[in-house]
Amino acid sequence: MLMSHIDVVNAADPLFDPVEKNGRLYGRGAIDDKYAAALSMVLLKNRMESNRRRGAADPSTPLGVLITGDEEVGGINGARSALAETACDFCIALDGGNVEKIVVKEKGILQLKLVASGKTAHGARPWMGENAIERLIDDCLIVKRLFDDQTQPEHWHRTMNLSVIHAGDSVNQVPDRAEATFDIRYTENDDPDDLIGAIRSAVSSEVIIKEREPLFISPASPYLDRLRALAPKTGTGIAHGASDARFLSQFDIPGIVWGADGNSSQHSTDEHVEIQSIERLYGILDRFLTDIENHPI
Numbered sequence: 001m002l003m004s005h006i007d008v009v010n011a012a013d014p015l016f017d018p019v020e021k022n023g024r025l026y027g028r029g030a031i032d033d034k035y036a037a038a039l040s041m042v043l044l045k046n047r048m049e050s051n052r053r054r055g056a057a058d059p060s061t062p063l064g065v066l067i068t069g070d071e072e073v074g075g076i077n078g079a080r081s082a083l084a085e086t087a088c089d090f091c092i093a094l095d096g097g098n099v100e101k102i103v104v105k106e107k108g109i110l111q112l113k114l115v116a117s118g119k120t121a122h123g124a125r126p127w128m129g130e131n132a133i134e135r136l137i138d139d140c141l142i143v144k145r146l147f148d149d150q151t152q153p154e155h156w157h158r159t160m161n162l163s164v165i166h167a168g169d170s171v172n173q174v175p176d177r178a179e180a181t182f183d184i185r186y187t188e189n190d191d192p193d194d195l196i197g198a199i200r201s202a203v204s205s206e207v208i209i210k211e212r213e214p215l216f217i218s219p220a221s222p223y224l225d226r227l228r229a230l231a232p233k234t235g236t237g238i239a240h241g242a243s244d245a246r247f248l249s250q251f252d253i254p255g256i257v258w259g260a261d262g263n264s265s266q267h268s269t270d271e272h273v274e275i276q277s278i279e280r281l282y283g284i285l286d287r288f289l290t291d292i293e294n295h296p297i
Contacts (some may be wrong), residue, residue: 001064001088002043002143003079003255004036004095005071005245009267024272029231031262031273033071036094039260039282040065047289060290064088066257071095071244074211079244083251089297092244093253097237097279101141102228103257104218105238106245107158107185108191111211114139114203128201129174133167136178139203143182146198154294158186181210185240188215216245220295221254230291231284 020025025035042296044065051059066086070153089109097103116136132183140162147160168179172226192212200207218224228234239257248255263278 001066001086001091002036002040003066003068003091003243005033005078006037007033007069007072008032008034009072013160015269015271020275023275025275026270028271030271031260032266032271033259035260035273035278037067038114038138038245039278039285040067040094043285043289046088047286054231055194061289062296063289066091067094068087068244073242074185074213075247076158080247080250083247083253086251086253086262088253090204090221091245091248091253093248093255093257094259094281095245096241096257097259098261099231099236099259099277101237102224102234103237103239103245104224105188106185106216106242106257107240108190108246109183109213109242110186110194110195111209112180112182112184112196112199112275113208113210114143114180114181114205115208116178116205118176120176121174122168123172123174123197126174129176132175132178135204136165136180140180142202143160143199146195148237156187158184158190158257164211167190185242186215188217213242214246216243216257218256219254220236220294221291223254224256225283226297227256227288227292250253272279 011028015028018025018030035131044061044063047061047063048059051061066079066082067081068075070078080279081083097192114136115134117229118132139283148157150159162180163179165182168175186195196207197211243257245255245257260281261274262272263274265271
């Protein structure tokens with residue numbers, strides 16, 4: 001099965017007008033992930049038409065296509081719901097890596113919100129209040145100390161991004177509430193429960209779990225072995241991000257994350273896909289399916 005998604009992150013209107021330039025297709029969703037939905041449908045259509053032309057009694061092909069619409073907001077109503085009712089021997093999530101890199105491991109997700117409380121007062125008399133923003137800042141610095149150096153571009157340890165802060169209603173008032181949201185990515189070397197416990201014991205703010213999602217780890221599979229044999233220049237690797245592939249692990253479906261070349265431009269104003277890489281990816285997948293048809297595993 002090929003899994004992809006058609007939803008995208010927000011962008012300025014001009015990014016929704018695709019532009020082809022110097023062998024690349026630019027625009028929102030070019031690499032994340034609309035090319036993959038198109039590739040999947042074209043591949044399925046062409047293989048079924050080929051089987052009909054050959055006079056096959058059964059024009060079907062050992063390929064299923066799953067296209068969802070909520071990957072960018074968690075995939076709960078898309079991939080997770082669909083995979084819970086789906087059976088397949090091997091799934092390729094076309095949503096990461098590149099033609100020469102098959103992703104076999106992705107980090108887990110932990111989103112935490114810290115809520116600091118204080119006491120309101122007039123801004124001219126701060127000693128009469130308790131500033132929730134200052135308490136939140138102290139707690140944010142405490143959380144940061146629980147994470148290693150995050151400036152190294154290639155690593156494999158847990159990371160933390162302080163992504164959203166809400167606080168204060170008026171410039172002349174001591175705030176009595178402040179909130180901060182953290183996007184934490186963890187590895188198989190971390191215990192999320194221990195990490196949450198360490199944060200709760202170290203800060204004065206309330207700690208709320210907004211989201212907790214598992215890692216994706218690809219198990220050994222003869223399908224992956226067959227695929228790599230057909231694409232000897234393609235190796236395996238890891239990715240710091242997360243995708244709907246984590247639901248494959250949840251439902252014990254063997255699979256990988258793979259895709260065309262986008263030069264890590266997902267979610268950027270420069271988002272693009274290398275058009276030639278789509279052709280290469282299509283060719284490998286087509287040969288892979290032919291091989292499975294001729295020599296079933």
